Amino acid sequence: MDQEKMMEQVFTEGEQELYDRHFSLRGFGEEAQGKLKKGKVLVVGAGGLGSPLLLYLAAAGVGQIGIIDFDKVDASNLHRQVIFDEKQVGMPKVQAAKNRLQGINPFIEIETYEERLTTGNAMEIIRQYEVVADGSDNFPTRYLVNDACVLAGKPNVYGSIFQFEGQVSVFNYKDQDGKWGPNYRDLYPSPPPAGLVPNCAETGVLGVLPGIIGSMQALEVIKVLTGIGTVMGGKMWLFDALAFESRVYKIKRKPDNPLNGNHPSISELIDYEAFCGLKQESGVKCISVEGLQDLKNANEDFLLVDVREVHEFRRKNMGGKLMPLSELDEFQAQIPKHKKVIIHCETGVRSEVAINHLEKQYGFTNLYNLEGGIKAYLSKFTAS
The missing domain is CATH 3.40.50.720 (NAD(P)-binding Rossmann-like Domain)
Incomplete structure (x- = not known):
């Protein structure tokens, strides 16, 4: 059986046309193409x-x-x-x-x-x-x-x-x-x-x-x-x-x-x-996205802080005060200690890091991490 007949048995006419440059490639050809097909x-x-x-x-x-x-x-x-x-x-x-x-x-x-x-x-x-x-x-x-x-x-x-x-x-x-x-x-x-x-x-x-x-x-x-x-x-x-x-x-x-x-x-x-350390008990206080919505509906006095970067905030945000994690020390004086402060990022990881830092370095006790971050919140509610 000649080579052309053998190839017809393995590849359809459409495949032969599609893979033509592979078939003509020395050191590759129909043998390698057959292995790809399998x-x-x-x-x-x-x-x-x-x-x-x-x-x-x-x-x-x-x-x-x-x-x-x-x-x-x-x-x-x-x-x-x-x-x-x-x-x-x-x-x-x-x-x-x-x-x-x-x-x-x-x-x-x-x-x-x-x-x-x-x-x-x-x-x-x-x-x-x-x-x-x-x-x-x-x-x-x-x-x-x-x-x-x-x-x-x-x-x-x-x-x-x-x-x-x-x-x-x-x-x-x-x-x-x-x-x-x-x-x-x-x-x-x-x-x-x-x-x-x-x-x-x-x-x-x-x-x-x-x-x-x-x-x-x-x-x-x-x-x-x-x-x-x-x-x-x-x-x-x-x-x-x-x-x-x-x-x-x-x-x-x-x-x-x-x-x-x-x-x-x-x-x-x-x-x-x-x-990978994503389930460690950090001791950070948390609030669910439903809990945050309840605070909004009750018009409770709290501060929402967004620790993502500027470009992330511009693309979508929940109306919080932007304090990027990379510049948090410069913003810490603007965070009140007398009322509830809810900190969020995209998914809740960076905001947990931010809270740990603020608590250890500046003695905050009124900080809450938004579980799941803005991604979880926007999937359930429309940002106001």
Whole structure:
């Protein structure tokens, strides 16, 4: 049977046209394309990193793509999450992404999970795929993805971004000699203190950067699936967009890794929010969004303080007094001690940090943290 006949059996006429440039690529061709067609990839997060990941994996012809994300498309996403457009604002991200990908490549299968990846569902979902690409933006999810991949024996194509810098690696990669490479815990044995590392909403991110990093992740996924080139296992690629400089560091497995070191202590998934310090008892007094609304309805005298940054406040606010966390010491004299003061941020993490600081440094006893922050409040009530 000649080569043309063999290809017709594997690929439809439409696929042959779509993947024509891959078929003509020496060192890739129909063999690698066939591996992509059989490939199964789970993308965690359909945001800044997930957008280019999904677009290029779909266009390349990865046969089965899973997308897990619980969020909805917001107008603030559009400057970097290029898989979406203005007409999709308010839609679940997984559905909006699926619609776009089906328009790019009708020959692939797309499974969506409109939910959080949690300790309860991670193993069941991840076991269905060959490769996991982590596009998450928070430490609990990164550790969860890492641990689940190690326990399930799956490679974890990792990417992260911060302002003008990005990172890419392939964790838990099994090389041709059958040796498992390092994982996320070999690089970061423990998470930073809760609230110490700001997210993109707080510090911003150059819109093109996740496109670069996410595309690099897509490249590594394709290399893992097809076997071409050298996979970034055991290495970390760092990119500085402003200087247009990049460096590659080697990563080694550590004997004290609790997952797969000499004496492993983790054999199942744990509570990652607690592990990352997000469930610690801080002693900070709290008020629910319903409690805040009751205070407003009763016209009670209180001060509402917003500790987010100026750009966040301009985009949406609840009418509170803006006192950014980064400048809190300069504003503390304006905070009364004789009446109730409710402090909020986007989700309640930074405001807790602010209250702890004000109580320890200035002796405040009348401060309350708004549970869930402005995000929780606006999802339930209309800001006045």
